[in-house]
Amino acid sequence: MSSWPADYSRAWTLAGTVERRGVGLHSGAESLVRLAPSDQPGYRVGFLDDPSRPPLRLAPDQVGDTRLCTALQLGDRRLATVEHLLAALAGTGVSQAVLWVEGDEIPLLDGSAQPWVEAIAEAGLVEQGPRTLPSLSGDQPLIERRGEGFVMALPAPAPQLAAAIEFPHAAIGRQLYSLTLTPERFVAEIAPARTFGFRDQVEQLRAAGLIRGGALENALVCDGDGWLNPPLRFADEPVRHKLLDLLGDLALVGLPCAQVFAYRGSHGLHTALAGRLADRLPAASASAVLSL
Secondary structure, X not given: OOOOOOOOOEEEEEOOOXXXXXXXXXXXXXXXXXXXXXXXXXXXXXXOOOOOOOOEEOOHHHEEEOOOOOEEEEOOEEEEOOHHHHHHHHHHOOOXXXXXXXXXXXXXXXXXXXXXXXXXXXXXXXXXXXOOOXXXXXXXXXXXXXXXXXXXXXXXXXXXXXXXXXXXOOOOOEEEEEEEOOHHHHHXXXXXXXXXXXXXXXXHHHHOOOOOOOOOOOOEEEOOOOEOOOOOOOOOHHHHHHHHHHHHHHOOOOOOEEEEEEEOOOHHXXXXXXXXXHHHOOHHHHHHHHOO
């Protein structure tokens, strides 16, 4: 695509279908995703091995597990690591699409949302008419806390995201990033940021059945003072990836005109806030927020 939508004031779907195949971060198994146009608002997931089952519309109450990813329980099917793909759809302005999946986990690809952005650009976009982003009602912030981390949302005239992280590792330390979200800024500043982890945790996580598909080709690995697989795409790539995760988790409910800030955020915190937002948004605009 030569250019992305200027903002989120119009509804868009894909102009055609596009596929990507790869390995899941935690399962280590190969899976495939086919992105397809939709004439219905919102994101829906169907399974290629059960095409007679109508695709289910995604919502925060489907979240079943948030250990190092966001995993959804869709009836009797589980679908893990949805956040990077959902961030790519929401961030680029795609408001409605069907995700046809083969497998139980979305492919990690290079660990960022950039390959999904490239897939969306390959398919192209078709405008579906005007779209009104709902405003968060009331003047009190919504806050979710877990341990030392928290995430909060405040009313704002446009979608604004911010994240702060703090790690004892010298290679990361304290980082803060914020932006008023637009498709162009998402593609340039957030989508390329890759997931990251720590060398001293790898064996423990694999023993717990996690990160079986993690590799130096699809995740940054911190070794205290440095990285096992430099160079970074941004000096503050870790906090930018936290913003990517935040956007992907919020996409389960939509993208309200709110200022959302996450400090030491996690998928559990993000998705809990998404659920609170779904309850707090005015009933009259519920369909609008869910159409994102």
